[in-house]
Amino acid sequence: MATSLIHAERFLAGPNLWSNNPALLASLRHSAWSAGQIAQTLARLVRALPEMAEHAVFRRQQTLPAAVIALADALSRAIGASWGRSRLMPGVRGEVRLLIACPHERLAHALAAGVNQILTAVSRGDRPATRVVLAELLAIWECPAEAALLAQAAHKRRLPVAWLDPEQSWLVLGQGAHSRIYHRGYFSSDGALRDVADDKLATASLLERAGVPTTNPMLVATADEAVALASALGLPVVLKPNRGWAQVGVWTNLRSLPAVRAAFRRAAAQAGPLGGPLLIERQRAGRYLRATLVGGRLRAVLTCEAPTATGDGRRTAEALAKEFYHLPSHEKLDLRSRGILEAVLSQQKLKPDTVPARGLAFRVGHDNQGRASDVTATVHRSLTQLLNRVGRLFAGPVLGVDLLVRDPAAPFDPAHDVIIEVNPAPGFAQHERTQQGPTRNLAGPILAHLFPTPTAARIPVVAAPAGYAAELEEMAQALRRRGVYPTGYTRGTVWSGTPRRELGRGPHAASLLLLDAQAEVLLIEVDEDLAGVGLPVDRVDFLLARPARKGPLASLLARLHSSSRNKGASVEDIRYCCGMLADR
Structure with a gap:
């Protein structure tokens, strides 16, 4: 039996000689498979994945090529990346050719590899690792999840959508003068918004001038300055980079001056030169909220609980954190994740290599990384009005606003409730994956704001x-x-x-x-x-x-x-x- 059943030829990035959809052109080489082996494999496959029998082509002809395209379409559908139907094509010299429908190149090659892996396992009588394959495909498709949601919504609305590169980091929505490019959370033509909102000190200054309460961050250039200001503000305090991203270099709840000095050194190293100078602010009490605005109007609000793990007296805090986030135990944490874990553990007098006592519950992430609940329907009108005012100050397709409030259902109290920061590139996919309350897919409203009519994108x-x-x-x-x-x-x-x-x-x-x-x-x-x-x-x-x-x-x-x-x-x-x- 051949080790590789499917051989990719080339990726077709758009409408082509054979199809109107992007697809992977591939050939199927199964000459080493006997007729009995094929029949046995198909029977096992249908038993393992009954949905295969519903595919139109597989219903018409129960052959190995038909099984390949049916399985490819089933996997694409399961991860939400269905871009039309795969099809069989005439081959040359007895070779069977396939057109595997798929929105972009990297996912197409992973899809072919996943189909190959499942069919090879089934042919040997092994249980197919379908969940593993789906997890790998989903990780590629949802990288990032926001781009996947936008692409799905655009495809559903018949708007022009394409990726510019195989790594799918540049998503193009619309055409020419009517197009917008989405890259790492930002939309093209948002330069002014990005420059201001990415600068936390400038953002706080603008909000304060508009009468919106903030955490009043202050610039610190050295560890000595940080210690002096922490002493003046009163402990506990927060240290964070002025231009940080994804909470890298954020150290909260610093309760002693030695802790402030140590945190300054580590925060500066974690954020790096691109993070700019560090800011210090008083630690505020309150309930964390993440609000997402589309076109300057509030669309969704969620609240999160800090993620926690429990010690078993054997494994390190880092190992338990990996287990909590479903990460492979043998792989090292990336710099961002390890930096966040180090900062969070330090508040609890722990380190990544500490072995927490059995039964000890400890936090392994910041507040916005834990279990999310949608509270949009319960937000008080005064808070909605305040957030819409922030949306008018930072006009853009999508905006994230982080807040600390006593109670989202109560009137906004400027004496206690504050805005932590404004994010011009928010991760809005989190609203679609809340553990409590309704889920909200904001990709549709974002596209409706960018392209009010279908012709506005073309x-x-x-x-x-x-x-x-x-x-x-x-x-x-x-x-x-x-x-x-x-x-x-x-x-x-x-x-x-x-x-x-x-x-x-x-x-x-x-x-x-x-x-x-x-x-x-x-x-x-x-x-x-x-x-x-x-x-x-x-x-x-x-x-x-x-x-x-x-x-x-x-x-x-x-x-x-x-x-x-x-x-x-x-x-x-x-x-x-x-x-x-x-x-x-």
């Missing part, structure tokens, strides 16, 4: 088959004269504004069309090379010409054109230019 797309580069380039000149900015792909080259302003060459460079935020119209010469790697658009508004011969390319252009609800382009300038060229 720009006109004009396409033509190979050989019409001159006509598309002439159209680009006419559009420029009329004040419309074109971006295009002709003669195997991506260009911006005019063919002389080259962005890249080759079909794989066509994805650069998604990066041109000036583009008001896309002009694309669709040749076999481009169709073989996937187009960067999901529909065509205007076909300048049809291919001379019928075939896969003509079929692709027809599919993309028929999927458009606009049978002409959506701006008058394109109709004018197309008419002008047609009259010649």
Whole structure:
């Protein structure tokens, strides 16, 4: 039996010669499998995963290739990454080829490996490690979880959505001048918001001037300054970096001056030079809340409990923390996680290598890392009004606000209730995974704010088959004269504004069309090379010409054109230019 059943050929990033969806083109090599072995494997597979029998292709033909695509689609559906149906394709020299539907490249290769792993285990009579495979796929798909939620919501609403890189760290929503790029929690065009909200001292100053109570952080340049200010403020105090992220370098509940001095040294080392100077503030009592605003309006509020573990008298605090977070015991904690654990344990006079006494409960994370409960419906109107005011100060698609309040259901009391910080790149996926109260998927409201109508995410797309580069380039000149900015792909080259302003060459460079935020119209010469790697658009508004011969390319252009609800382009300038060229 072959060790690897599925062999990936290449990833197709968009509509292609065979499908309208991104997919992995792969071949199935199972010549070493006997007919009896295949029949036995399929029977075991259906017993282990009964949902396989519901797949349309597998119902029609119970073969090994059909089982592969049915299993791939089942796994994609299970993690919420279903992007159309996988399909069988004609092979060459007896080889079976598959098109495994998948939204991006990294996940596609992991999906093929997972299917291979399950089928190999079943063929040997072993129990398939389906949960392990799903966990691995989910970890890739939800990296980060917010991008996955946005992509799912955009796909469901038929908005243009694509990843720019195999690692899926750059998500593009919309097209051209109407596009927004989501990267590490930030949306493009949010520069001013990011600069202010990422600076905790500047944020607190702005909020105070607006009459919003904060924790009044103060800058400290040295450990001596930190000790002096802690003495003046009164213990306990908090030390944190001015530009920290994900709570790296945050040391809370420091109850002695020696602890402040030691924490200053460790916080500075953990945050690094990018964290900027350190801030000190008085430790406040209250209930921690995380509010998330969309378009400046409050959409969800949750409260969290600090995560706790219990000592067993044998294992270290670090080992117990790994168990709590379901991390492999043999792997080291990353720098961020270890830094947070060290800071939290120090408040309890523990260290990562301390062995807590049996039955001793201790915290292994900050308040916002524990069990989350949705309290949106119980928040007092005065708190909602205050948060909406903060939303107007920091206008952006999505904003996180961390608070400490005595009671979220009581009127907001400026004498006791404070805002800790404002986050321009909040992890809004947490609202979809609360342990108590309703779950709230905020991806839909975020997209509705960014793109109030489906057409608000799109720009006109004009396409033509190979050989019409001159006509598309002439159209680009006419559009420029009329004040419309074109971006295009002709003669195997991506260009911006005019063919002389080259962005890249080759079909794989066509994805650069998604990066041109000036583009008001896309002009694309669709040749076999481009169709073989996937187009960067999901529909065509205007076909300048049809291919001379019928075939896969003509079929692709027809599919993309028929999927458009606009049978002409959506701006008058394109109709004018197309008419002008047609009259010649």
